Amino acid sequence: MDAQPLELDSPDVHAELLPGRGTNGGASLVIDGVTQSHVNPADPRDLQLEYTRFVAAIADGCREPAEPVRVLHLGAGALTIARYLGATRPASVHHVVELHRALVEFVLDALPLDPAVEVTFEFDDARAAVGRAVAHGSSFDLVIADLFAGSRTPEHLSTAEFFDDLGRLLAPDGVLVVNTIASAGLGTSREVGATLVDGFDEVLAVASPTVIADAGLGNVVFAASHDDLPRRRIRRRIDQTHRRIELLEGPSLADYLGRARPRHD
DSSP, rough: OOOSOOOEOOOSSEEEEEOOHHHHHHOOEEEETTTEEEETOOOOOOOOHHHHHHHHHHHHHHHHHOOOOOEEEEEEEEEEEEHHHHSSTTTOOEEEEESOOHHHHHHHHHOOOTTHHHHHEEEEOHHHHHHHHTTTTEEEEEEEOOBTTTTTTGGGHHHHHHHHHHHTEEEEEEEEEEEEEGGGGGGHHHHHHHHHHHOOOOOEEEEEEEHHSSOOOOOOEEEESSSSOOOOOOOHHOSSSOOOOOOEEEHHHHHHHHOOOOOOO
């Protein structure tokens, strides 16, 4: 992309692509003032944002190296994870659901995808798109829910009913990955976790101790499945070079969730 910042100012979304960001270069996508994604066009394996490393650790821990996967991406951003999986798992198939067509066109015009990455796009509210996918009997190895309006996930995209539909889209050993942003009191993250625990056989969370203790900002990323989750493999994949990261499961996850109650429509 150009060395100068680029700006999208559409009726529905305001976004900027800021070049020269990250320790290895690349560009950051900022939506409504919130840094949402980072892309290094020279190396799609370079994941600068912590939550993307969490998602990659879960994806890589749940599948053999280079094994192709069928992925549903709910929320496009700068397509960082699609680019990463396209580089690390050639022949994977990606379907991206994004509310704002203008945002995807803005990103791809400045930061084109590798033509070898097989991807289709659908522009609609995620709830509506998921309902159609369930009706069509679609199946995915990995569903990644990274759904935000600013720094908040819309309520209808974090309820038991929505997650139940996402569970219907998973292959028998498929995994749902849900990204949440830690807010004051971690209420949203805890409620999302409680909702997932209520609806799936296996759930774990990845976050830094600082975030877990509600002493700093960051992300809590959940993995949920109706099959066993390979905890040891995921744990080995977690990048500990930037700061210490915890994997919460069983009692430690229950302690973190506390008295949080599942969300419903």
